[in-house]
Amino acid sequence: MVALWTLPTVGLLVSSLRDKDQLAVSGWWTALSASEALGVTRIGTAAEQIAEAGHFVIRGNLFGSDTNKQLGGFGLSNGEPAATEPGGSMAMKEGGTISVAADGGFEWTSDTEFTHTRGPRIFYLATIAPRFTLDNYYEVLTSNGVWRSFINSFTVTIPATIIPILIAAFAAYALAWMRFPFRGFIVALVVGLLVVPLQMSLIPLLTLYNQLAQLFGAEDGKTYLGIWLAHTAFGLPLAIYLLRNYMVGLPKEIMESARIDGASHFKIFTGMILPLSFPALASFSIFQFLWVWNDLLVAMVFLGAQQDRLVLTGKLVSLLGSRGNNWEILTAGAFITIVVPLIVFFALQRYFVRGLLAGSVK
Structure with missing residues (x-):
């Protein structure tokens, strides 16, 4: 009886201390294990490109400032979010190829100058390490x-x-x-x-x-x-x-x-x-x-x-x-x-x- 009454309270406490990305994809009983999450982000526009050694490059990070994620794969569609493994390269519709490291850092390289004004979407599958925080409170x-x-x-x-x-x-x-x-x-x-x-x-x-x-x-x-x-x-x-x-x-x-x-x-x-x-x-x-x-x-x-x-x-x-x-x-x-x-x-x-x-x- 004590366990039945206490269990929901423990679950509520654990959930309140979990990272919001983890809480959205897994239950509180998985708080001590890594979880996988599907994400999507738009990468840089032509205004962010720089010229290097005869190439045009756009750099950034799919995860932004979040350092608690590890890339499991990335792709151009929701149906294949992990079509390419971390460290691999993939051709982009806007031209050039993009490669994404395991920490989410990407490098989009093209031999010709970028002209797009709206950043393309990159889908990815990420592994989220267990993390507890007081940010929710x-x-x-x-x-x-x-x-x-x-x-x-x-x-x-x-x-x-x-x-x-x-x-x-x-x-x-x-x-x-x-x-x-x-x-x-x-x-x-x-x-x-x-x-x-x-x-x-x-x-x-x-x-x-x-x-x-x-x-x-x-x-x-x-x-x-x-x-x-x-x-x-x-x-x-x-x-x-x-x-x-x-x-x-x-x-x-x-x-x-x-x-x-x-x-x-x-x-x-x-x-x-x-x-x-x-x-x-x-x-x-x-x-x-x-x-x-x-x-x-x-x-x-x-x-x-x-x-x-x-x-x-x-x-x-x-x-x-x-x-x-x-x-x-x-x-x-x-x-x-x-x-x-x-x-x-x-x-x-x-x-x-x-x-x-x-x-x-x-």
Whole structure:
């Protein structure tokens, strides 16, 4: 099971680090072996010729500045891209003969002066050596607005994770250890809210928020405060449920001892309950952080599509639309979106299971 879940992530990471020419012709599992690719390029025009020893010569390189390729053969048509071996010569329709070395360097020689104004196409078959690079990540992070969207995601996610934890911790303590009327009904209501679909409550919540924004004279209801409150509302039922289950399982003897010593509920909560409840707090933090970081629907509804407020998931959707053929850009962008949740999960994973099992046994 671990392998099945990990394999796609490994493939995504390897693909994001591969050279774009290799990524276009072979899968990530071939990253450590050389791959073959068909290419085509136009060579020089008559304006680039030089006269040498009674001949006219045009020189250049089929691969340009790319030194990671080795020529397997070259030709004049797509049907026979490797008709001539590296180092061999081939007659050209424009006159003269051309020879291409294994590193892609070519020399086109003619006894008469070249007159063509458009360079002919040379097809070739090249072997690409394995190469890993960070260029894909550099291109993604320097693309228009991506870095800003990365910061926007943190601006949304961090408060939307901290706020519900603070509120839920107080509520969970009250529901677990304080005596007041209708406590059981409130607990049942919290459990019932866990099954309320997000899509059903999204539009009414947005309508209410816009009405409040107009009531207080706000010109634009699409603010960070709105999305913080929305994620807090959607995250509170699960947070209260997890934390209450954990706090109920704590030894009541320590609470009674604290009360005998004269400690108030607030003192017990801050001095004893919170430190003991850290596994449950960390467990919910992982849930909430992953949910908010990967969210697109709530962000688009409460923030809109303005470029200065667009979160990373929204920006990558637009990047997918504009660069759908650039696989190297998409793989790097996808891994950027998951690397932060991975860091959070592995930093808190030792508390994850303990928090999930909170209250399941006595």
